[in-house]
Amino acid sequence: xxxxxxxxxxxxxxxxxxxxxxxxxxxxxxxxxxxxxxxxxxxxxxxxxxxxxxxxxxxxxxxxxxxxxxxxxxxxxxxxxxxxxxxxxxxxxxxxxxxxxxxxxxxxxxxxxxxxxxxxxxxxxxxxxxxxxxxx
Amino acid sequence: xxxxxxxxxxxxxxxxxxxxxxxxxxxxxxxxxxxxxxxxxxxxxxxxxxxxxxxxxxxxxxxxxxxxxxxxxxxxxxxxxxxxxxxxxxxxxxxxxxxxxxxxxxxxxxxxxxxxxxxxxxxxxxxxxxxxxxxx
Numbered sequence: 001x002x003x004x005x006x007x008x009x010x011x012x013x014x015x016x017x018x019x020x021x022x023x024x025x026x027x028x029x030x031x032x033x034x035x036x037x038x039x040x041x042x043x044x045x046x047x048x049x050x051x052x053x054x055x056x057x058x059x060x061x062x063x064x065x066x067x068x069x070x071x072x073x074x075x076x077x078x079x080x081x082x083x084x085x086x087x088x089x090x091x092x093x094x095x096x097x098x099x100x101x102x103x104x105x106x107x108x109x110x111x112x113x114x115x116x117x118x119x120x121x122x123x124x125x126x127x128x129x130x131x132x133x134x135x136x
Numbered sequence: 137x138x139x140x141x142x143x144x145x146x147x148x149x150x151x152x153x154x155x156x157x158x159x160x161x162x163x164x165x166x167x168x169x170x171x172x173x174x175x176x177x178x179x180x181x182x183x184x185x186x187x188x189x190x191x192x193x194x195x196x197x198x199x200x201x202x203x204x205x206x207x208x209x210x211x212x213x214x215x216x217x218x219x220x221x222x223x224x225x226x227x228x229x230x231x232x233x234x235x236x237x238x239x240x241x242x243x244x245x246x247x248x249x250x251x252x253x254x255x256x257x258x259x260x261x262x263x264x265x266x267x268x269x270x271x272x
Contacts, residue, residue, distance in 0.1 A: 007172035009179055012201070023200060031202065032172055036143035039168055043145055064159060065148070066167065066210065073204035 003033040028077035034120050035072065038086050038109060042124070064127035067104070072122040076113070084111045084119060091123070101130050139169040164213035170256050171208065174222050174245060178260070200263035203240070208258040212249070220247045220255060227259070237266050 004013035008030035011018035019027040046063055078084060092106035105128050111120035140149035144166035147154035155163040182199055214220060228242035241264050247256035 007176045009176070010201075030175075031204075032168070032175055036168055036172070039166075040143045040145070065146075068167075068207065068209035069205075070207060071204070072206070072208060074202065 001027075003036070004030045008032055024077045024079075026077075026079050028079050029082075031074040031078075031120070034074070034078050034084065034111060035122065037084065038111060038120070038122070041086050042088070042109075061128040061130060064102075064129060066124065066126045068125055070106075070123040070125070074120060076117055076119045078113065078119050082119075083114045086111045086120075088124070103128055103130070137163075139172070140166045144168055160213045160215075162213075162215050164215050165218075167210040167214075167256070170210070170214050170220065170247060171258065173220065174247060174256070174258070177222050178224070178245075197241075197264040197266060200238075200265060202260065202262045204261055206242075206259040206261070210256055212253055212255045214249065214255050218255075219250045222247045222256075224260070239264055239266070 001014055004010070010030075012022040012024050012028060013019075013030050016027050019025070086109060088107040088109040090105060091108050092104075094104040094106070096102045096104065105126050107124045107126070109120075109122050109124055110118050113119050137150055140146070146166075148158040148160050148164060149155075149166050152163050155161070222245060224243040224245040226241060227244050228240075230240040230242070232238045232240065241262050243260045243262070245256075245258050245260055246254050249255050
């Protein structure tokens with residue numbers, strides 16, 4: 001509700017009685033709040049060292065900014081008390097001819113609730129640099 | 137920075153020195169913060185009575201939820217102190233055969249900074265109901 005108050009002040013995000021009378025039938029999160037949670041998950045997860053990659057002596061990607069997202073879909077409401085788990089699958093890698101160490105990664109991301117229903121989907125685009133092999 | 141701390145904790149959104157050393161060259165807003173500001177603007181603006189429509193005796197649309205967005209693009213960074221103005225243009229109306237009073241509105245939205253540069257673009261999809269003519 002704090003998020004909705006700041007950025008998406010619609011009755012079905014803020015008022016229980018209004019939400020019950022709405023299409024949603026109950027209080028639910030702003031879809032932008034669901035999206036923002038995914039972003040936090042991406043940032044936090046990729047900041048963790050990739051142990052498997054280090055063992056293999058692989059190169060660690062350094063993620064840059066995102067030029068945008070494609071096809072953001074809110075497929076079902078996210079209600080109070082729901083737990084959303086996100087997954088991403090790399091679907092495309094585009095080399096940038098002008099920057100041999102840089103590329104664009106496209107990933108299909110999905111969020112599912114505790115009943116396994118897909119509530120959120122988006123295709124993310126993120127720039128990444130390939131850096132030197134990891135030490136050790 | 138409060139938004140970025142909660143939802144997009146990347147150095148170029150949170151730390152001045154790190155931002156200066158980054159591709160962006162200076163502290164800039166999370167792109168999701170820019171998007172959230174547009175959403176607030178849409179919600180607040182459409183809640184205001186449409187005087188012109190009332191004079192014409194037109195029907196007022198009642199906006200429902202959004203099934204999603206298409207082609208969200210961050211075209212330039214939004215720096216500290218920038219002022220972003222948003223505009224939207226209706227580009228498509230889709231009638232829903234099953235619900236004669238309901239339709240899907242697609243709008244091309246853009247955000248420009250104080251120098252007139254487009255920093256943000258997205259195509260929004262919103263469900264709307266056509267209701268009875270306004271009183272008066």
